[in-house]
Amino acid sequence: MTSRYELSEQFLDRALAVIPLASQTFSKSLVNYPRGAAPLFIERGEGAYVWDVDGNRYLDCVNSLCAVTLGYCQPEIDQAVATQMKNGVSFSLPHRLETEVAELLTELIPCAESVRFGKNGTDATSAAIRIARAATGREHIAVCGYHGWQDWYIGSTTRHLGVPQAVRDLTHKFDFNNLASLEAIFANAEQPLAAVIMELMNVSYPTAEFLEGVRALCDKHGTVLIFDETITGFRFDLKGAQHLFGVTPDLATFGKGIANGYPLSAVVGKKHYMKWMEDIFFSGTFGGETLSLAAAKAVLTHLKQQDVIGDIRAKGEYLLNGLNSLIESKALGQLFGTAGHPSWSFLLTKETNEQKYWQVKTYLVQSLAARGFLCIGSHNISAAMSYQDLDALLGAYAEILPACQQMLADGTLPQALQGATLQPLFKVR
Ligand SMILES: Cc1ncc(COP(=O)(O)O)c(C=O)c1O
Incomplete structure (x- = not known):
């Protein structure tokens, strides 16, 4: 047969x-x-x-x-990439596309005052966690949702093979729409939280009390609030799910649909947190690769022009x-x-x-x-x-x-x- x-x-x-x-x-x-x-x-x-x-x-x-919101081989996006390809892909100095796409993100996303780029969503979420740890001098974090393959997150799941126990001990899970589960983590004074990172929505809609409660808890404890918008960004709302649900985080991460399938991610946020990027180490050969940035510029421009x-x-x-x-x-x-x-x-x-x-x-x-x-x-x-x-x-x-x-x-x-x-x-x- x-x-x-x-x-x-x-x-x-x-x-x-x-x-x-x-x-x-x-x-x-x-x-x-x-x-x-x-x-x-x-x-x-x-x-x-x-x-x-x-x-x-x-x-x-x-x-x-x-990752694909516009459809495969969307002519406008592919044309922008093809044009850039004729001028070169990866260079020895930053390309102006980095600034242009960063400007588009700061214009659109409520919490975005400055921007750094990565390739996968995990690059961005891991960078955000490192910023939070550097800025607060604390090590523990609370997570809700999926945030990628790196030790700090995947160690909290059943797929933690290869992750040191010492790293696993620093990550605490809380339940979506369950503020008490986060309060319980905050209640442990011996483990002050550097960051709370969460998806704004996956299966269920967030309640306003939950999101506002999370924001208030972070403010009260001096904890950095990170919204993981790897999926929700440029899918739920042009300005991010943070705009749709009306709560602004300190940092946010984007990936997936930002460039309609070209590999690009971004960590964005308030300047006084993002400034830590000058001292912590977040650096990769392909961070400023121009084809994906050209795609992102074309995608974001398209999303602004068409509904x-x-x-x-x-x-x-x-x-x-x-x-x-x-x-x-x-x-x-x-x-x-x-x-x-x-x-x-x-x-x-x-x-x-x-x-x-x-x-x-x-x-x-x-x-x-x-x-x-x-x-x-x-x-x-x-x-x-x-x-x-x-x-x-x-x-x-x-x-x-x-x-x-x-x-x-x-x-x-x-x-x-x-x-x-x-x-x-x-x-x-
Ligand atoms: C909400 C969320 N955060 C982070 C990630 C990790 O992104 P990546 O697989 O591009 O590293 C994903 C991937 O599915 C995701 O859905």
Whole structure:
């Protein structure tokens, strides 16, 4: 039998021979895509679509883990990059694009008085933590959400292999929308906090009391408040989720959509904190690489001129409304639900038995992929998606979700799985 994913399968073996996990990014690996029942390697993308190495086309609901907001190969952005490429990529002195993009960020983001650039979101969050530790002379930090792969954060998760215990002991987790859980950390006077770092929103909307409470606690204790806007920035609101939710942090971090998939991140913030950057060490050969900065300049200019943020929110709302109606009309609410912001929404699976939960997740990825949708549980909307694309996705859900609920109820779901079943991941949100 010829598999729809035959070349993906073959390429996986080749990649695994030279690349552990066969991917540079955890979430793009086999942990999210069931071997034998989903594509594993992408060949190219255009607009809202990507093509796998077998030539199958998908509406991409992952959009490079929220990095792509405008769509793949957006002509305006690619043109800006191509023009810059003719003039050189990395130089021996800073390029003026660094200042130009920094100016755009300070103009847009409420807390941004000055800016430094990195490549991945982790560069920016780690820099923000180092600034906070330098500025306060304290070592402990409180975290809420996902903040990247570095020791100071990942040590607080179950994936802490290789992180020294001494580092792990400095990081304390608190729960979203639960101010008491943060107060409990502040209450330990022997562990004064240098920083509180948090995502402003992922699955749930923040309550005003929670965000204002966090701000007040940080002010009271002289702790630096960092909003991790790696995903929310340039997706929820042109001026950041800090503008949408009306609370201003001391520092904030951006990445992902800042350059529509070109590798750029930024730590921004109030001058008296950012000034520490002159003394702490935050430096990388490619920090001022110009192609990504040219892309960011074009992206930010485009976002200022066109209401892309409003467009992806409206499209996301359309999808969420359709999905909620489907769940209600087909009485699927015991198994499925929705959550999140329209531009980054989630199809929740409420199954509590872990084995069955992963069978449902696997079936969804498999069934969506078979119908031409690359989807791993979230809808990361891009402006390139059309309402017809979303109707097609809703049509697929209308077939898949009732069938899944039925098979789960009658115990036949395991037989419907064509490939490997996804395994429990470490959970950060
Ligand atoms: C909220 C948040 N912070 C930080 C990061 C880390 O960014 P990166 O993977 O680019 O290092 C991510 C990545 O998913 C993220 O979602």
